[in-house]
Amino acid sequence: MAVDVMAAPVEHSRRRVLRWLGMPLLLAVVGISLYAYVSTQELDTIERRVLNAPGLTDRVIEHLQLAGLSTLVVIAIAVPLGILATRRGARFVAPVVLILGNLGQAIPSLGLITLVVLLAGVGFKSIVFGLVAYSALPILRNTMVGLQQVDQTLVKSARGMGMSAWQTLTRVELPLAVPVILAGVRTALIINIGTATLSTFFGVQALGYVIFQGIQLDRTPVLIVGAVMASGLALLVDYLAGVVEELLTPRGL
Amino acid sequence: MDFYEYLVDNAEPLSQEALDHIVVVGISVGIALVLGCALGVLAHRSPRLRPPILAVSATLLTIPSLALFAMFIPLLGLGTPPAVVALVLYALLPIVRNTVVGLGSVDQSVLRAARGMGMGSWRRFLRIELPLAWPVVLTGVRVSTQVVVGIAAIAALVNGPGLGNEIFRGLRSLGSPFALNLVLGGTLGIVVVALLFDAFFIALRRLTTARGIR
Numbered sequence: 001m002a003v004d005v006m007a008a009p010v011e012h013s014r015r016r017v018l019r020w021l022g023m024p025l026l027l028a029v030v031g032i033s034l035y036a037y038v039s040t041q042e043l044d045t046i047e048r049r050v051l052n053a054p055g056l057t058d059r060v061i062e063h064l065q066l067a068g069l070s071t072l073v074v075i076a077i078a079v080p081l082g083i084l085a086t087r088r089g090a091r092f093v094a095p096v097v098l099i100l101g102n103l104g105q106a107i108p109s110l111g112l113i114t115l116v117v118l119l120a121g122v123g124f125k126s127i128v129f130g131l132v133a134y135s136a137l138p139i140l141r142n143t144m145v146g147l148q149q150v151d152q153t154l155v156k157s158a159r160g161m162g163m164s165a166w167q168t169l170t171r172v173e174l175p176l177a178v179p180v181i182l183a184g185v186r187t188a189l190i191i192n193i194g195t196a197t198l199s200t201f202f203g204v205q206a207l208g209y210v211i212f213q214g215i216q217l218d219r220t221p222v223l224i225v226g227a228v229m230a231s232g233l234a235l236l237v238d239y240l241a242g243v244v245e246e247l248l249t250p251r252g253l
Numbered sequence: 254m255d256f257y258e259y260l261v262d263n264a265e266p267l268s269q270e271a272l273d274h275i276v277v278v279g280i281s282v283g284i285a286l287v288l289g290c291a292l293g294v295l296a297h298r299s300p301r302l303r304p305p306i307l308a309v310s311a312t313l314l315t316i317p318s319l320a321l322f323a324m325f326i327p328l329l330g331l332g333t334p335p336a337v338v339a340l341v342l343y344a345l346l347p348i349v350r351n352t353v354v355g356l357g358s359v360d361q362s363v364l365r366a367a368r369g370m371g372m373g374s375w376r377r378f379l380r381i382e383l384p385l386a387w388p389v390v391l392t393g394v395r396v397s398t399q400v401v402v403g404i405a406a407i408a409a410l411v412n413g414p415g416l417g418n419e420i421f422r423g424l425r426s427l428g429s430p431f432a433l434n435l436v437l438g439g440t441l442g443i444v445v446v447a448l449l450f451d452a453f454f455i456a457l458r459r460l461t462t463a464r465g466i467r
Contacts, residue, residue, distance in 0.1 A: 105399060106448065107444055108404075108420070110424075111443060114423060114424050115437065118427065118432055118433055190315055196317075197320060207317075211319055211320060212319075214323065220326075220327045223323050223327065227321075230316075230317045230320040231315075234317055235312065235315055235316070
């Protein structure tokens with residue numbers, strides 16, 4: 001037993017280091033191997049038209065703009081809605097929202113975005129609109145669940161101490177719900193990064209453009225660069241979101 | 254042409270594509286069930302392997318679907334094979350996680366009692382652990398299926414089978430009057446397939462849950 005007690009913290013800290021350094025290391029290795037692989041290939045003119053540093057940088061920027069903007073819009077819409085749905089007097093809304101949301105999950109991302117684009121036209125704004133519609137559920141659901149699981153005795157004692165409903169919400173309920181809400185935001189962000197690859201079919205050239213050019217032109221290097229870059233970007237953003245999640249969680253939780 | 258007319262005129266190709274969709278999802282989830290259960294049992298038995306197994310299956314779900322489909326084209330070509338491989342990888346996490354949770358929630362005293370009755374480890378697993386964990390595992394399979402039904406739409410982009418082709422045809426004819434019917438047909442078809450799978454799992458759960466824990 002004594003040995004276990006001694007060994008446990010070491011094991012623990014090693015695992016923590018692995019958790020925080022593992023993903024950046026993996027991404028660095030993947031990035032370097034990708035660069036090495038492309039450098040050994042003799043690129044023809046078609047491949048060079050897609051695979052050049054300024055072009056690829058633009059693809060990444062477009063991708064991040066799409067995912068970032070739509071996630072911000074989703075947060076601005078879904079968090080207040082989730083708060084409203086859990087207020088007294090509107091509680092009957094919550095189960096309806098959850099059932100509708102679960103049904104909505106069955107709608108495929110590709111179909112939903114195509115429908116939005118059909119109705120709103122091709123372009124950046126419509127895609128953001130489609131992404132918002134597709135990724136609203138996790139944040140909405142987590143905001144509601146996060147607020148609902150706050151211990152009601154805490155809410156009552158806050159009110160008893162003389163806090164107004166608004167103060168109770170901002171100083172007791174929301175801070176306690178933050179971890180769950182942040183988990184929802186992270187899920188929505190990853191959904192948006194993934195779904196933003198489909199934007200190439202609707203006139204925005206994010207990383208999905210590189211992948212699809214690779215498929216259509218039958219150029220393996222292009223395809224691999226696109227797929228690996230899109231995956232790497234998603235993993236990197238997920239990792240950073242995890243770090244932010246940890247930093248934003250109120251101390252004491 | 255309104256949507257209803259379109260559905261009636263195209264009932265045959267649409268139902269064929271729906272059938273293809275169901276088959277490709279069924280095959281993928283079936284493979285993922287076997288693989289995911291095996292990985293879940295491994296993760297349950299070995300605390301050392303548990304974090305890497307869960308981390309890798311979570312990472313797979315983070316990768317954008319179009320990228321994952323595309324990655325297997327150089328190895329497997331276009332069509333059904335890269336679609337099935339990518340869908341299996343997407344379906345793993347919920348099944349693995351729920352297998353670990355399900356097996357972990359089996360009461361240790363029940364296992365000790367089984368051992369006391371003289372059951373070997375293999376029989377204990379098949380007759381006690383698996384039946385008790387099964388409802389949780391099945392919930393994981395159901396979640397996986399919902400995820401995979403939607404992602405399978407994107408398989409059309411790598412020439413995979415299913416209703417995604419309908420959406421993709423509509424997407425290619427954006428601006429033409431047929432586009433809406435095509436996209437709506439494919440999208441609603443996929444929703445119907447998802448609901449059918451859900452109904453199937455509700456029935457399966459009733460049929461396959463051990464009588465004692467129903």
